[in-house]
Amino acid sequence: MKYVDEYRDGRLARSLAAAIARAVDPSADYHFMEFCGGHTHAISRYGLEDVLPTNVRMIHGPGCPVCVLPVGRLDAALRLAGRPEVTLCTYGDLMRVPASHGMTLLRAKAAGADIRIVYSTLDAVRIAEAEPDREVVFFAIGFETTAPPTALAIRLAAAKRLTNFAVFCNHVLTPPAIQNILESPDVRALGRVRVDGFIGPAHVSTVIGTEPYAFFAEEFEKPVVVAGFEPLDVMQAILMLIAQVNEGRHEVENQYVRAVRRDGNSKAKADVAEIFELRKSFEWRGLGVVPYSGLRLKEAYAAYDAERRFGIAYVPAADNPACECGAILRGVKKPTECKLFGTACTPDTPMGSCMVSAEGACAAHWTYGRFRDRQRRAP
Amino acid sequence: MRLGRVDFGGVVKEVNLAFLPEADIGDFVVVHVGYALAKIDPEEARRTLALLAEAGAAAEAAS
Numbered sequence A: 001m002k003y004v005d006e007y008r009d010g011r012l013a014r015s016l017a018a019a020i021a022r023a024v025d026p027s028a029d030y031h032f033m034e035f036c037g038g039h040t041h042a043i044s045r046y047g048l049e050d051v052l053p054t055n056v057r058m059i060h061g062p063g064c065p066v067c068v069l070p071v072g073r074l075d076a077a078l079r080l081a082g083r084p085e086v087t088l089c090t091y092g093d094l095m096r097v098p099a100s101h102g103m104t105l106l107r108a109k110a111a112g113a114d115i116r117i118v119y120s121t122l123d124a125v126r127i128a129e130a131e132p133d134r135e136v137v138f139f140a141i142g143f144e145t146t147a148p149p150t151a152l153a154i155r156l157a158a159a160k161r162l163t164n165f166a167v168f169c170n171h172v173l174t175p176p177a178i179q180n181i182l183e184s185p186d187v188r189a190l191g192r193v194r195v196d197g198f199i200g201p202a203h204v205s206t207v208i209g210t211e212p213y214a215f216f217a218e219e220f221e222k223p224v225v226v227a228g229f230e231p232l233d234v235m236q237a238i239l240m241l242i243a244q245v246n247e248g249r250h251e252v253e254n255q256y257v258r259a260v261r262r263d264g265n266s267k268a269k270a271d272v273a274e275i276f277e278l279r280k281s282f283e284w285r286g287l288g289v290v291p292y293s294g295l296r297l298k299e300a301y302a303a304y305d306a307e308r309r310f311g312i313a314y315v316p317a318a319d320n321p322a323c324e325c326g327a328i329l330r331g332v333k334k335p336t337e338c339k340l341f342g343t344a345c346t347p348d349t350p351m352g353s354c355m356v357s358a359e360g361a362c363a364a365h366w367t368y369g370r371f372r373d374r375q376r377r378a379p
Numbered sequence B: 001m002r003l004g005r006v007d008f009g010g011v012v013k014e015v016n017l018a019f020l021p022e023a024d025i026g027d028f029v030v031v032h033v034g035y036a037l038a039k040i041d042p043e044e045a046r047r048t049l050a051l052l053a054e055a056g057a058a059a060e061a062a063s
């Protein structure tokens, strides 16, 4: 595929690895966090950690939409789906995420709840139109990339004057989450996650641009390089981060210039601004309650807000205590440090959200990383 | 709402162009959950590849 295959070229990857090896200061350590689950997936799939010098460590970040949704929110969706008049529409990868008491949307569906998997937000609007006697609720999750399609669905439902369509909004924002990681007590008190720079997300940045990262690059003196999802993109971004660290710079740079513009996608941003406003705070799995990190519907669109319409009160719920997703999402633990990894917990029997989504660190490590661990251990 | 047909390496899918009204036939686009979010700039793509090759060549020359 054009604009994809070129960025997967193996020979070029090897010479880039050599360039990285030459660029690092052997007496220094480099810890870089890839915020986005898409990058986590690419790093595992192409084995990039194997070609990096040993003093360059990649830390997986919390940018996996399914992974960061807290159990309490999933419980609320299940309560909604339990109402006889409600049809809950959801993206497919939420179906198997464990909620409280081992419940999942998949199990609820098997038990008779009307839960339907949609590919696009507009499918949910279509269902509401076709079935006027159902209360259709779209279970909206995700970062700045999925908020615009949700906004568009609400606008469309409003234009069609649908009275049986609502959104259970769980959209979250990338910059506050990065800031939270930098300010988190784990980082400050324990000094366990040291992050020297960030690989900024690809798709999210096509929407928000590179500007929103400028504040914390400056404030926390951490370089940010926005990168594409292909292996050579990630390697070039790592090389750019190393150069910044070596030179004592902390700037926002854009490796993914072929798709990301400084101001992002103004059309998508305008749609989001029309429909949504910031919540004072929102709970994330792994990060806890993060100020001004989530979106909700504006008062003018209250009729389409499932939380208002169905009086959903948020009840926080505990994670499965054996699951280390929280620590993994903060970057303080690796999947293999979880006792359940690969034994009780596999993609077929996920115990935590990080094993469900392909972008989750546990799923990525199970699919691509395990055999490398084994090779490393073998004599 | 404008829709486009996008070829993902042989698999053609319908993609919503609401956020990329300027997309035209022959353009390469970044797609997320069924929506086109950005156009690929061929000139920037070429420049990135040239930079990659350059960094790699410098490393090879030095080793």
Ligand code: SF4
Pocket: A322, A323, A324, A325, A328, A335, A338, A339, A340, A341, A342, A345, A346, A350, A351, A352, A353, A354, A355, A356, A362
């Ligand atoms: S392996 Fe499973 S149980 Fe362990 S942290 Fe990952 S998702 Fe949670």
